[in-house]
Amino acid sequence: MQTDNKIIRNKLFKCFGDTFEKELFQEIIDIGIYQKCDKGDFLIDIGDEMTHIPLIIDGVIKMMREGQNEEEIFLYFLERGDTCAVSFVNCINKRKSMFRGMVEKNSECVLIPVNKFEEWMVTYKSWREFIIDRYHNRLIELVETINSLAFSTLDVRLSSYLLDQMKIMHNKKLKITHQEIANDLHSSRVVISRLLKILELKGQIKLGRKKIKITNLRLVK
DNA sequence: ACATTAATTGTGT
DNA sequence: ACACAATTAATGT
Numbered sequence: 101m102q103t104d105n106k107i108i109r110n111k112l113f114k115c116f117g118d119t120f121e122k123e124l125f126q127e128i129i130d131i132g133i134y135q136k137c138d139k140g141d142f143l144i145d146i147g148d149e150m151t152h153i154p155l156i157i158d159g160v161i162k163m164m165r166e167g168q169n170e171e172e173i174f175l176y177f178l179e180r181g182d183t184c185a186v187s188f189v190n191c192i193n194k195r196k197s198m199f200r201g202m203v204e205k206n207s208e209c210v211l212i213p214v215n216k217f218e219e220w221m222v223t224y225k226s227w228r229e230f231i232i233d234r235y236h237n238r239l240i241e242l243v244e245t246i247n248s249l250a251f252s253t254l255d256v257r258l259s260s261y262l263l264d265q266m267k268i269m270h271n272k273k274l275k276i277t278h279q280e281i282a283n284d285l286h287s288s289r290v291v292i293s294r295l296l297k298i299l300e301l302k303g304q305i306k307l308g309r310k311k312i313k314i315t316n317l318r319l320v321k
Numbered sequence: 322a323c324a325t326t327a328a329t330t331g332t333g334t
Numbered sequence: 335a336c337a338c339a340a341t342t343a344a345t346g347t
Contacts, residue, residue, distance in 0.1 A: 277329065288335075293330060309329065309342055 108134055111157045112210060115181040124224045128155070132210035143201040143209070144184065150191045152211035156182050159207025160268050163199050164284075174261075174284035175199065176241045177268045185238040188231055191217060205269065255295050257285055259319050262305070266314050274312045 109129060117125065132155070137143060143154060146166055161178040178184060178201070190197055191214045220227040248257050261281065265274050278296065282289045296312070299305045306313040 279329075289330085290332090290335080294332085297331075307330085 108157075108208075108210075111208070112155075115157050116155065119181075119230050120226045121224065124220065124227055127216075127220075128210065128212065131216055132212055134208070134210055136206075136208050137203045138206050139203050141203045143203060143207070144187065144197050144199070146197055146200050148197045150187050150195070150197055150214065152213055153187055153191060153217050154184055154209040154211055156180055156207060156209045159203065159209075160205040161201045161207060162204040163201050165199055171286060172200070172283060173286050175245055176238070177204065177264070179268055183231075183234055185231070185234040188217070188235060254285065254287055254291065255298070256319070258292065258295050259299070259304075259317060261285060262312065262314060262317060263319060266317075272314045274314070275310060276312060277310055 112128065112132075113125070116128070120128065133152070135154075137159075143161055144150075156178055158180050161182075161184075163175045163178060163184075164172045165175055166172050184201060186199060187197060189195070221231065248260060252260075258281070261284065262274070265276065266272055278292045279289045281287075281296075282292045285292070296305065296307060299317070300307050304315060304317040306315055
């Protein structure tokens with residue numbers, strides 16, 4: 101690893117230590133490029149060439165898709181132990197990224213060059229299984245997103261969005277504005293404000309300026 | 322500490 | 335969806 105130190109190694113081990121066999125883990129240490137990114141950075145943007153695969157060892161990445169206009173829609177989060185699974189296929193085919201990955205919470209990752217990625221697919225069973233497993237998970241998440249887009253009303257989507265945020269941030273207090281939620285869900289701020297108010301009146305959340313506290317939120321469809 | 326401004330949220334039509 | 339009021343945070347003096 102280029103920026104060598106024990107802390108990174110330990111973090112990496114915490115996330116992937118029992119996923120990968122020893123030799124592979126050592127290779128990751130040797131070859132991987134450590135990168136820190138701050139909130140708001142783009143880890144990957146739509147149209148970017150994929151040259152590396154990130155293994156996320158800390159923080160949260162928000163993946164989204166952009167429509168024709170300028171609007172974005174939230175797809176799913178990546179957290180520690182995850183990797184940008186969709187980029188695998190893009191890498192192999194030398195395609196450009198379909199998604200945008202924005203750093204939601206200060207993150208750290210280790211970048212693996214594509215050629216190593218392909219090599220390890222053949223040489224390491226644990227790598228192969230890891231990739232397939234993560235790809236599978238992404239697919240499930242995407243199907244869930246599609247389901248909710250197609251069949252759920254906005255209030256249900258909002259509730260599940262809040263629960264999602266809570267889970268990924270490991271915090272019941274969300275620092276987020278109504279406008280940001282509206283952008284993610286492809287709705288308008290006013291509508292989100294109203295739905296949030298209803299949730300507050302039901303006693304499921306507590307609203308504050310730039311923050312939402314989740315008290316008793318349940319998903320009832 | 323106070324006044325001004327900007328950003329965020331609430332509500333009626 | 336739009337308009338505007340109300341509230342709160344940020345900044346300057």
